[in-house]
Amino acid sequence: MKKTLLYLTCVLAVVFSACDNMSTKTEATHNEASEATADTAVAFENENSPDSAADGSIVDVDASGDADWNNVDMNLPNVDWPEFKGSDVEVRGNNRYSVYSVGEDVLFDTDKAEIRKGAEENLRKISSSIAQRHKDGQVRVYGYTDAQGSAGYNKDLAEKRAEAVKNWLQKNGNIAASRISVHPVGEAKPTASNETAKGRQQNRRVEIVVRNS
Known part of the structure; x- marks a missing residue:
């Protein structure tokens, strides 16, 4: 038991x-x-998240909480505006947004973030076009680089360059600071291959996106 x-x-x-x-x-x-x-x-x-620093995507809302920016297509069709005839500015757009694209070699010296004197005429044309065509539309300045160097360095350089363009537009283009925001993308969104010199040059650019008001 x-x-x-x-x-x-x-x-x-x-x-x-x-x-x-x-x-x-x-x-x-x-x-x-x-x-x-x-x-x-x-x-x-x-x-x-379009605001993700990792992928460099477009921020989906602006300071007012407007989500329209989430639908921006940066690959809009080219437009032929007379004010840019013979200039170094490429313009793309539709009935909602306009994208003013300028090469890094036009705006800056290599690895620099100070706007070159020779670039100011292009920026004057852009600010004049914005005043004429967009009135009070919000403006976003996107900075892009190629993939040479570290991603962190490229992101920092892209931010400094976008900030320099913003400051120029505010000071010399009479665009209110409240309308402009800076969005550094760096190497995350190449428009061409980084394997060739020509492709890398295309990737080094600043794009000013304006929403039609």
């Missing part, structure tokens, strides 16, 4: 221990799954 009770006691102890281990494992598994789900959500949010 004593042996039977001892045997039953051992069996129960083993069963309770197994249940406890299973509960512990289940809880740990649940926690891991929850953490994985949370991490996945964060990764998904970062991947899809």
Whole structure:
């Protein structure tokens, strides 16, 4: 009888221990799954957030919370505006947005963020066009680089250059500071291959995007 009770006691102890281990494992598994789900959500949010520094995408809302910027297509068709005939400015647009694109070699010296004197005529034409065609539309200045050098350096250079263009437009183009924002993209959104000198030159650019008011 004593042996039977001892045997039953051992069996129960083993069963309770197994249940406890299973509960512990289940809880740990649940926690891991929850953490994985949370991490996945964060990764998904970062991947899809247009404001993500990692992918350099367009910010989807402006300071007023307007989400229209999320629908900007930077690859709009070219437009032929007479004010830019013979200039170094390429203009693309539709009935909602206009994109003024200027090469880095036009605006800046290599690895510099100070606007060249020779570039000011192009910026004057852009600011005059904005005043004529867009009135009070919001203005965003995007800075792009090629992929040479580190991503961090390129992002920093893109920001300094975009900031320099913003300051010029504000000071000399009579565009209110409240209308202009800076969006450094760096190397994240190439328009051409970084494997060739010609492609890298195309990637080094500043694009001024204006929303029709």
